[in-house]
Amino acid sequence: MVSDAEYRAAVEFLYREARLADEARYAEWLALWTDDGVYWVPATTDPDADPDRHLSHIYDNRARLDTRVNLLRSGHRYSQEPASLMRRLVSNVEVASEGGELVAESNFILAELSVQAGHEMHWWAGRVTHRLRRVGDELRMSRKKVVLVNAAEPLPNLSFLI
């Protein structure tokens, strides 16, 4: 069990993270991470997926996270130039405490308008696990795992921040 204050802090973090990703506020989004952050989007919905044995869509350590964001900020990441128009709903939030960190699980639905070419609306949905660590007086994410409902299906470009 977590306290009401911890639950509220976790939910506020999730909302803020979602908004910064939606609005392509890359530097602010990157600042939400701890220095040892791991950003993982498996290529399967199999709960036994192991990033050391199975290919993932994304398995970024902190250095690669920096590269991902630097690409987006370069002005030449054409698959996100201009940035997709996005809004996501975050819901069904459950928060637990584990090893001094908060573990928040949530569902999301994201509407993404791919304005770079076909102007198609892409709908993304999945289950997210955030590990949140208190650093000074703020929460930061040390891990974000996104299991897409259609992780194993052919996906369009996913170069925005999911």
Place this chain on the structure above:
Amino acid sequence: MRPSAPPAVDYKALVQDDRIHGSLYTDPRIFADEMERIFRRGWVFVGHDSEIPNPGDFVTRTLGGEPVIMVRDGSGAVLVLVNRCRHRGTLVCPAARGTTKAFACPYHGWTYDLTGALLGVPYPGGYEAFDKAAHGLVRPPRVASYRGFVFASFAAGGPSLAEHLGRATKLIDRSCDLSPVGRVELTAGWVKHRCAANWKMLPENDSDGYHLGFVHMALFRTVRTQYQRVVGEEKAIKAVIRDWGNGHIEIDWSPGYEGPFEWLGGASGPAVAGYVAAIERRDGPEAARQRFLEGPAHALIFPNLFLGETNIAIVEPVSVNECVHWHTPMLLAGVPEFSNRLLRMAEAGMGPASFLMPEDLLVAGRNQLGLQARSVEWLLLGRGLNREQVDAEGRAVSHVTDETTNRALWRHYRTVMTDA
């Protein structure tokens, strides 16, 4: 009144030596012809035998739009079966992969063994005499493999796989022989990337050395990669492209490499000591040194297998304006210590969230949109005609930014599409 037959497409007029017609990417009749002539009659890559190591293991794929199952039977043989119940047409195997003892149709319970033989038909009293032997799952008449890469053709006749691959087997060898036991393993799973463009954009782009500095400018400006020297001044570029015949085409970066393992993002010391020793024991020090410098092939095996250096990719046509690019890391049997790096390289290089392919597939999609402009008919294909050479082995070779590879692809295409 009888409807008149649609006029046959004149591929000789549409595919010329230095230009191709835009309708080749947009005409649904042409797509249908390609599925028949290239993806059914021709040899098409289905999968790799390492994906199904044990009896009963299977994966499902499409071949010319047809759903098929690649399965290892009880004797250990790799078979390709058409994924369609002989009774009412139901998919007998809906899963992408798995392990089974038999394929049971969910509709009326018809059951087939791993070789496709029909085992049972419930309520047999409904047939006077039923020939089970004549109602097994259909198999493409020809299935053959080279170094674990399994190909199939729905044509009973025609060139053998060995004839189709020709000397391009050397490209497959170049990749496989990086393993000390000579085997690659495609066991890490596939990522599938949807592309809103005609399928031919992908093999053309995979063998296009001209676009790197433009399409991938973000990457080159952000991090150091092994391709950095390819985006420099035109005369300083040493990488080349080659035509291996039969539509098999290559980019060879290695003339631009200055040291071993650049294709692996650099490696030295204890990280590769055991591996280096194993290859040196097998090949001798000089051949091993050359192998570490050259690295794996970057080549298209016509029409749908892409040896993408440390990745293996499949091009799957869906419709005239949609295809899927599959990829998996090319793991090297006997070198488990490389697997983690190869996984991370696969995620960086290919797939919808990678640092390279989203730009490639975006541009492919924009090509498809631009080609809707019918007031311009032709795409240019003449780059490098002024400087391509024929090497000692008879292969056309040219500057990496030239279109020798595109021309080779289209020349073979024209042959396949017009053969009697």
